[in-house]
Amino acid sequence: xxxxxxxxxxxxxxxxxxxxxxxxGFLCREAEDGKHAYEACEESMPxxxxxxxxxxxxxxxxxxxxxxxxxxxxxAKVIFCTTEDNLSHIERALRAGATEYVMKPFNRDMIxxxxxxxxxxxxxxx
Amino acid sequence: xxxGDFEVYRELLVQETGVxxxxxxxxxxxxRLSPIVRKWGYPTIESMTxxxxxxxxxxxxxxxxxxxxxxxxxxxxxxxxFEALEFVVIPYLIKHRKKKREIRMWSAGCSTGQEVxxxxxxxxxxxxxxxxxxxxxxxxxxxxxxxxxxxxxxxxIYNPHEAQSETSxxxxxxxxxxxxLGWNVKDELKNRVTFQTSNLLHETGSFGTFDVIFCCNVxxxxxxxxxxxxxxxxxxxxxxxxxxxLGGEDNFEDETGLFMTLPxxxxxxxxxxxxxxxxxxxxxxxxxxE
Numbered sequence: 001x002x003x004x005x006x007x008x009x010x011x012x013x014x015x016x017x018x019x020x021x022x023x024x025g026f027l028c029r030e031a032e033d034g035k036h037a038y039e040a041c042e043e044s045m046p047x048x049x050x051x052x053x054x055x056x057x058x059x060x061x062x063x064x065x066x067x068x069x070x071x072x073x074x075x076a077k078v079i080f081c082t083t084e085d086n087l088s089h090i091e092r093a094l095r096a097g098a099t100e101y102v103m104k105p106f107n108r109d110m111i112x113x114x115x116x117x118x119x120x121x122x123x124x125x126x
Numbered sequence: 127x128x129x130g131d132f133e134v135y136r137e138l139l140v141q142e143t144g145v146x147x148x149x150x151x152x153x154x155x156x157x158r159l160s161p162i163v164r165k166w167g168y169p170t171i172e173s174m175t176x177x178x179x180x181x182x183x184x185x186x187x188x189x190x191x192x193x194x195x196x197x198x199x200x201x202x203x204x205x206x207x208f209e210a211l212e213f214v215v216i217p218y219l220i221k222h223r224k225k226k227r228e229i230r231m232w233s234a235g236c237s238t239g240q241e242v243x244x245x246x247x248x249x250x251x252x253x254x255x256x257x258x259x260x261x262x263x264x265x266x267x268x269x270x271x272x273x274x275x276x277x278x279x280x281x282x283i284y285n286p287h288e289a290q291s292e293t294s295x296x297x298x299x300x301x302x303x304x305x306x307l308g309w310n311v312k313d314e315l316k317n318r319v320t321f322q323t324s325n326l327l328h329e330t331g332s333f334g335t336f337d338v339i340f341c342c343n344v345x346x347x348x349x350x351x352x353x354x355x356x357x358x359x360x361x362x363x364x365x366x367x368x369x370x371x372l373g374g375e376d377n378f379e380d381e382t383g384l385f386m387t388l389p390x391x392x393x394x395x396x397x398x399x400x401x402x403x404x405x406x407x408x409x410x411x412x413x414x415x416e
Contacts, residue, residue: 085286087304090295102294103286110291117294 001027004048005046006039009055020108025123034058053082131175142191144327144352145387158193195272199237202292204374208248216252228263232336236268239279246315255414269324280321282311342373357382367402370395
């Protein structure tokens with residue numbers, strides 16, 4: 001089963017993202033900031049990461065930079081899902097190693113389209 | 127809306143555009159017509175219907191038809207078409223237009239422009255992959271029946287939701303510029319396009335010859351007569367080895383006999399009496415050289 005790590009400091013956003021990803025056939029875990037996400041990746045590298053930008057302790061950007069330095073850290077496809085919608089943020093995210101970038105608000109179709117574009121196999125397309 | 131009133135709008139739309147409306151979509155009609163009712167100062171939609179039953183002002187007919195014309199679209203809608211354009215059609219044309227170095231495309235029924243820019247992005251990517259981006263001329267015509275949609279298309283500014291829904295983030299930052307109004311299509315793309323109001327049903331075919339025509343999800347709303355007329359018009363506007371793309375919702379039987387399709391490309395129509403080098407339409411033979 002394809003695995004996904006949802007990282008957001010908002011419980012509600014995590015829940016929404018998780019529901020979307022589970023609906024698309026992913027096995028999901030959650031983390032509330034970059035630090036916990038990093039630990040989760042050390043334990044087991046996910047296939048897909050959905051990550052917010054602004055979080056306490058370790059931001060999404062910092063997490064992605066660290067993730068890409070990890071052993072097997074280039075395996076995960078990283079999608080930023082954030083309210084940061086200006087070009088400079090997008091460029092920084094891509095430079096840090098993000099695979100895709102979604103400006104909030106997002107919905108299931110948008111996430112699905114991005115997953116297909118980056119070549120992630122989605123099992124539950126309803 | 128009463129059935130009798132619905133029929134007034136249905137007949138008007140068929141007469142003016144060839145588009146037929148599904149009676150189940152009465153609710154959609156009402157929401158689209160409400161602004162026109164307000165604009166013309168009618169107390170209710172029924173009173174506007176009464177005016178249309180008599181000898182209506184041409185401007186009222188124009189406004190009503192424009193409001194009813196569908197403008198449902200998004201970037202890279204019908205993905206298969208854009209992949210065929212990028213990986214089959216444009217590479218084929220590059221191979222067979224070497225002397226002229228010009229490719230002409232037409233988005234017929236371009237709505238609010240997403241199809242226009244998606245066509246260009248796919249074509250430019252193919253031209254770049256085949257090193258044909260310099261010294262080649264990529265020209266586009268974009269037409270629609272609705273002045274309002276066309277103005278939106280020409281303005282080419284999209285909100286983040288519209289811009290990113292089917293576009294990869296790398297395409298977004300390569301072909302758009304961010305402004306305080308949203309995401310603006312870059313001039314590099316905009317400068318290639320001529321926008322023109324056009325009713326396909328009344329068109330006489332004076333736009334010239336095109337290598338590629340997209341007329342997607344337009345004819346699915348036409349009745350058979352209108353469809354045949356428009357297919358005939360489009361066939362006449364195609365180069366002898368031109369390509370016509372239909373949309374995913376265009377699930378009708380082509381009774382004109384003017385077209386043929388290739389296996390694997392059900393929405394890509396070729397002229398039945400065209401002049402194609404069919405072996406060159408194999409994607410394997412058209413791969414860009416590294």
